[in-house]
């Protein structure tokens with residue numbers, strides 16, 4: 268099967284429908300490998316998925332002071348994440364309203380204004396056009412107010428996490444989150460003072476299709492064989508036995524999913540070790556006590572003793588594991604992606620705990636860590652295997668069908684692929700629809716009291 272999207276519309280549609288095949292009677296789920304290699308599908312993803320999703324831009328702590336800014340590429344658009352002089356966090360499209368140049372060409376910094384280098388139109392850090400050289404050359408009806416930097420059609424600040432969408436009619440962010448909201452809150456509630464992104468960012472390119480990074484994040488089946496070196500390291504350095512890989516996985520609706528399990532050594536709050544020192548023990552004991560006060564024993568215990576990998580569809584991964592990280596991947600070609608990873612933690616946490624969190628993150632997910640290099644090699648190896656797609660045409664995601672999903676099953680990936688398939692076949696660009704397995708997910712009380720600010 269070769270996907271040709273410019274052929275007869277009905278033929279195109281029927282071929283796209285064949286990309287993902289789920290049969291609940293035989294408990295089989297497979298994805299055609301064209302989904303990882305086809306240029307036409309790559310183009311369709313831009314139009315049907317990335318133009319109709321909520322997309323992560325950054326965290327408000329990355330622009331903590333008035334005038335702070337960061338430039339970001341989101342779904343191919345140049346964006347400016349900034350905090351204006353009055354303190355409002357803004358997302359602006361970094362394209363001069365005169366003739367298109369990027370008005371800010373630095374990765375980050377602090378500025379009261381941005382002057383376009385092409386013809387020197389100048390904007391303040393709220394995006395207003397404040398200077399036009401030789402303005403008398405324009406007709407009397409020219410008004411600077413009409414040429415401010417534009418925001419994306421929709422933006423939202425969810426408890427410090429900033430998202431944008433290029434679909435003006437996209438569902439509200441809370442509806443879009445579906446069951447992922449509870450898990451996102453669970454992660455964010457660990458801090459009493461909000462979270463902050465710590466340090467810089469880790470960027471790398473992978474010669475593999477972007478969807479493999481999402482799959483890899485919600486796949487514990489690979490951990491024991493692929494990360495054996497890291498698991499041995501944990502055992503030797505910390506005296507921690509390798510993970511038993513027990514835990515549950517959930518389809519959270521709308522393509523989102525989560526794995527939740529007790530990873531050894533990942534939760535100093537519940538499992539203090541002598542090497543952390545007495546001061547850290549006192550801090551952690553006190554923090555756990557406050558969690559119980561705020562959320563009750565059951566929820567506090569989940570927060571403290573379990574960790575989780577959460578995917579917010581399509582491409583935001585939140586790793587609440589040995590360290591806490593936000594990871595995002597952007598397709599740059601059918602067989603290539605750019606990945607960025609940020610560390611985050613509770614604002615103002617004690618130095619000992621932050622060092623523990625950071626060391627764990629760097630040793631597993633960091634540039635010299637033992638986990639990422641394994642994962643990148645595996646993903647690139649799969650992509651090389653896809654050169655034989657004509658002969659070996661399908662990837663299998665059937666593991667664990669017909670039973671409550673474990674972390675070593677593939678239900679999380681099926682959740683992603685179901686939503687992807689609906690969108691790529693243009694089936695649900697705007698509809699919120701919980702999957703049947705999401706409906707079976709154990710109901711837990713919804714967290715209340717966190718506002719979502721839409722712009």
Ligand code: FES
Pocket residue numbers: 363364365366367368383384385386387388
């Ligand atoms: S393109 Fe920016 S001033 Fe002309």
Ligand SMILES: [Fe+2]
Pocket residue numbers: 483489490493494638642
């Ligand atoms: Fe991995």
